[in-house]
Amino acid sequence: MTRQIIFATTFLITLVVFSFTIVRLISFFKLTKKAFPVRNPGKRLKVMFEVAFGQTKIFRKPVIGFIHALVFWGFCVIIIGSIEMITDGLTGSDHALKFLGPVYNFIIASGDIFGFLVAFSIVIFLTRRLFLHIKRFDGVEMKSVSHQIDAIIALMLILLLMVSLIGINSVYYEYKLLKNENIAGYYPLSQLVAPVLSNVSVDTLIVLCQVFWWVHILLIFIFANVLPYSKHFHVFMSVPNVFLSRLDPLGKLPNMENVTYEVRQMLNPNSTFSASAEIAPVERFGIKDVEDVSWKNYLDALACTECGRCTSVCPANLTGKRLSPRKIVMDIRSRMKEKGPRLVQHGKGYNDDKSLLRNYIREEELWACTTCNACAQECPININHPTIIIDMRRYLVMEEGSAPGKLKTMFNNIENNGAPWQYSCEDRLLWARNLEIINN
């Protein structure tokens, strides 16, 4: 009973801290702008199963992608065991799910195998991070040591989770074997480790089992509350982020309805545009600061794990320009972390004389983008970077009238002669003159 009370208290603390984090995040989401309406659940589920559970985009880098997929699929299976552990901890039951019979054996056996596979994968990840020079783990936005530490803490936590899981399984197996009792579940790999414990007394095994059990469960509780403050929040956020993906073709930019309203007024001032009443007054065109981003931009930023696949394929970045799509996403998260709490506290008018644009993201970065969508194509969790960049250009152009000189010339040409170059529309058919075809 004491054990249950201690467990319940720890669990409650975990939930309270976690809820605090979530409430805080919701208050930040409330500061953001609307994005697209979330329709078409069928298609969304399909995308979620392919991209999240099928890891299709991760596999664009097949070797390391496969190792990541092992970790992901491992988590999906092992989490069932964790739910059982929490149930056992709260109710005092012993292997609460064992009534599932053969299904249970299958789940536990898969969890056991994945425990080893995940541990193995994490060792590879740690080695790569610590000893190999991987270009995409570098970059201006990765210079701060905290990013490296952040990654290593999360990887170490996962490794310890797996070691303690293997510990629980092997000790449990050896204990039951020694007592000649029925074993709940099936442990194809841990039973191979168990003989190491053959000289350990029953009493010690009982203690060891408790130690591993508590270490594992406490690590889960710590992990759950550390993640939201680390780049590994993606463990929670990536699946929802993929479900909430923009479903449009990558080439499509979202329409600005407020501009449509103004343009229609301009082209036909007498018209009573039907939607006029529904259009709220525009506070700002495009994105200048973090309160101008949409909920999806912010969700992207929270879900980003800073893997850098976007930046590694960016033509601008590859040719030494300042733009790094990963940095744009990370900047949104950092700026919200800085300004979000104050906006919540002081209200929407709060101004700290800083902004996402210029204090975080330079114009030079924005103007380097070719909107080629290589970043969005590569992102394993369907983050869309170019739409953010274009929204920031929209602010620059429509609110500040600021753009590279040659682009302003291009705007003038389109406005005056309907072409980005300075040619008269009267000459639009010159190409078709004296055209001949050879009939043979």
Added chain:
Amino acid sequence: MMERHKIDVPVMSDLYTRGERPDYLFWVGCAGAFDDRYKRVAQAFAKILTYLKVNYAVLGIEESCTGDPARRAGNEMLYQMQALKNIELFKTYGIDKIITICPHCYNILKNEYPDLGGIYEVINYLQFLEKYINEGKLVIQPHSLDDARITYHDPCYLGRGNDIYTEPRTILHRLTGNFVEMERHKSFALCCGAGGAQMFKEAEKGNKEVYLERTEEALKTEASIIATACPFCMTMITDGLKYKNREEDVKNYDLVELIALSLQL
């Protein structure tokens, strides 16, 4: 017997006054109308349309920029002005099917005009020609290009932007038995550097031009022809070949020019 025939490119307003309506609008785009190199692509396509006896017309002097470069440079206001004017014009002529040669025009007409009420069947010329080839209406003699070694640069707004990867390859495999992929191709393809209105400005400070990076990759395939399907890609790759002093032995053609060549039009 080879005979030269003059062709008249039909213009929408002429047809309209005669009370006729073509099946397709051929959207030429600003590059097709004004870029000296790319005019040849517009001409090649017009020749093929005539050869296939397609009932089409162009807007001629009434055509006006789709607004794409303005929109991608952040000038949403100017884009929407252009778009709404074009949509009005399309309405006047009752246009419902549009064929484009420029991928940027294709993308914006197909994906972005619908948000402003302009809903059309927008067809990229590669899709259009592949359909004619598959239906046997456009016959390309195998090896008609002497099995030249050809590589293909995927334009971003056809490939990643709109998932058009197979059509150009089907066509190229008909044109040559010696088609070769670049290292980065299909959804992995590297941009030419001109998208997102970069075409109209100087590149930001860096250590290399994107077009050079891509041209070098294309040259690695040792192809004698680099095929493209976008006016901006064409400008960039052609510049790259000039910079590398390779414009003599390596040619940059649009896919539609290659078809016209193989048909000896």
